[in-house]
Amino acid sequence: MTEPVATAKTVAAARAEAVVRIEGLSKSFDGRLVLDDVSLEVDRGRIVSVIGQSGGGKTTLMRCVNLLERPDRGTVEVAGEVVHSGGRTVCRDLPALRRTVGMVFQKFNLFPHLTAVENIVLAQRKAGIAEAEALERAVTLLRRVGVAHRGLARPDQLSGGEQQRVAIARALALRPEVLLFDEPTSSLDPESTREVLTVMRELAADGMTMLLVTHELPFAREVSDHVVFVDGGRIVEAGRPQDVLDRPAERRTREFLAAYGSAS
Amino acid sequence: MSGLFQVPWSDYRPDLLDALGRTVSYTVAGFAGAVVLGLVVALLRLSKVWPARAVAAVYTEVFKNVPLLAIIFLTYFGLASAGIRLDVFTAGCLSLIVFYAAYLSEIFRSAISGVHEGQTEAGEALGLGRAGIFAHIVLPQAVRQALPGTNTMLVDLLKSTSLLVTVSAAELMSEGRLITSETFRALEVYLVISAVYFALCYPLSQLLLLLERKVRAGVPLSPRRRRRVRAARALLAADLDNVNDRVSDRKEAVV
Numbered sequence: 177m178t179e180p181v182a183t184a185k186t187v188a189a190a191r192a193e194a195v196v197r198i199e200g201l202s203k204s205f206d207g208r209l210v211l212d213d214v215s216l217e218v219d220r221g222r223i224v225s226v227i228g229q230s231g232g233g234k235t236t237l238m239r240c241v242n243l244l245e246r247p248d249r250g251t252v253e254v255a256g257e258v259v260h261s262g263g264r265t266v267c268r269d270l271p272a273l274r275r276t277v278g279m280v281f282q283k284f285n286l287f288p289h290l291t292a293v294e295n296i297v298l299a300q301r302k303a304g305i306a307e308a309e310a311l312e313r314a315v316t317l318l319r320r321v322g323v324a325h326r327g328l329a330r331p332d333q334l335s336g337g338e339q340q341r342v343a344i345a346r347a348l349a350l351r352p353e354v355l356l357f358d359e360p361t362s363s364l365d366p367e368s369t370r371e372v373l374t375v376m377r378e379l380a381a382d383g384m385t386m387l388l389v390t391h392e393l394p395f396a397r398e399v400s401d402h403v404v405f406v407d408g409g410r411i412v413e414a415g416r417p418q419d420v421l422d423r424p425a426e427r428r429t430r431e432f433l434a435a436y437g438s439a440s
Numbered sequence: 441m442s443g444l445f446q447v448p449w450s451d452y453r454p455d456l457l458d459a460l461g462r463t464v465s466y467t468v469a470g471f472a473g474a475v476v477l478g479l480v481v482a483l484l485r486l487s488k489v490w491p492a493r494a495v496a497a498v499y500t501e502v503f504k505n506v507p508l509l510a511i512i513f514l515t516y517f518g519l520a521s522a523g524i525r526l527d528v529f530t531a532g533c534l535s536l537i538v539f540y541a542a543y544l545s546e547i548f549r550s551a552i553s554g555v556h557e558g559q560t561e562a563g564e565a566l567g568l569g570r571a572g573i574f575a576h577i578v579l580p581q582a583v584r585q586a587l588p589g590t591n592t593m594l595v596d597l598l599k600s601t602s603l604l605v606t607v608s609a610a611e612l613m614s615e616g617r618l619i620t621s622e623t624f625r626a627l628e629v630y631l632v633i634s635a636v637y638f639a640l641c642y643p644l645s646q647l648l649l650l651l652e653r654k655v656r657a658g659v660p661l662s663p664r665r666r667r668r669v670r671a672a673r674a675l676l677a678a679d680l681d682n683v684n685d686r687v688s689d690r691k692e693a694v695v
Contacts (some may be wrong), residue, residue, distance in 0.1 A: 244561055275567040285562035302569075307671075311675060312675070328672065
């Protein structure tokens, strides 16, 4: 994507801007190629949405960012540091990398034996944040996502929307530089989906850097700066949301969007 | 009834109390050892290294399929004939430990592997190390799963200490046999000994049920968690008051 006339200096500047940089990423499971030479950048303060069919490699791509999956080939760079290259993890401090990258899961993955507020405190304490500050932060975040009144409830006492908002608060607690959302509303009813999207919209307005895997195309169109359509482990098309979603250039993108339109 | 109770029980009280203490000692030492060894075997069975898994599997299968009495005879008489003389307390505890560790390892293994892998992933994504994930995420959830089976094993182990009568371990059952040989009143003596076992086991199992219920309800049991929840409640006071939704809160206050 770099201009052919770009000097070394402008390239370096562009690199500093990218919080996540993925280049030439490939990953197979049991000999099946799930990601095939994928490249992607998420600049600071930007929101990138990855769309595509289930099983197309979107989630795997996202999980490669915080190395929950280790790519077979390619480079992963987070906050200016190469963390994985040529099939080898070169990240010196994996916990630190993961604190730089917050993650929100499709199935929330809250800790069921702990109250909402304890869910948010746990990782902060492990990261060396003092008890009082960790609690203060947890309470502030619970208020921010609108579930402070349920702060002492356990996950099984919360609705899906409340659980996912607690999970977002938990991911924010370590002040990550980028948030990964893996189909955050796919397990939710419409009401809960609306609650969660409201929180995400507010995060977007606050300038949070986000990489989002979603089936909520209207939401992706609304908040994203960049939309990536992944199919069969490859990036088929990428660009501004109005281009990819409204005027797709590729036949495969058009088919996907047509199927999505007739399904919803 | 006066015909039934003719043993001079007050004469035997000090010996009986001694024996009771020894039964409790066998139970505590045997169970503590079995929990530790059971956890080690469970972790070996969940290991990625196949020889570790194999060793643990062989261990479990062997000790699950040999009677406890045979193990007691092997450790006390068998090892002695091979030149390893263990005193009766050591031999008794060792027998209980190796036997019950096999059962507990099965309970622990299924409890640990029953914790959803998404939990480990969430811990990893939050930057926790392997030890932190095990201690703060997997283990507390596994304990919740393992508690009912483990509690059953504890009561079972207490009752099984009576098999140590065969090596004259001076616990309750041995004392019962002694009193019987002196008084020839088997029915009375063994009724009383059975009543003592019942008086130990029944309250214990009820207490464990209560613990199970508390843990299941997510009641913070450790002082650190209690402090944390109390501090959080103070910070959240205004928010919680705004809504009539303090169900979890009230429940906890009651327990």
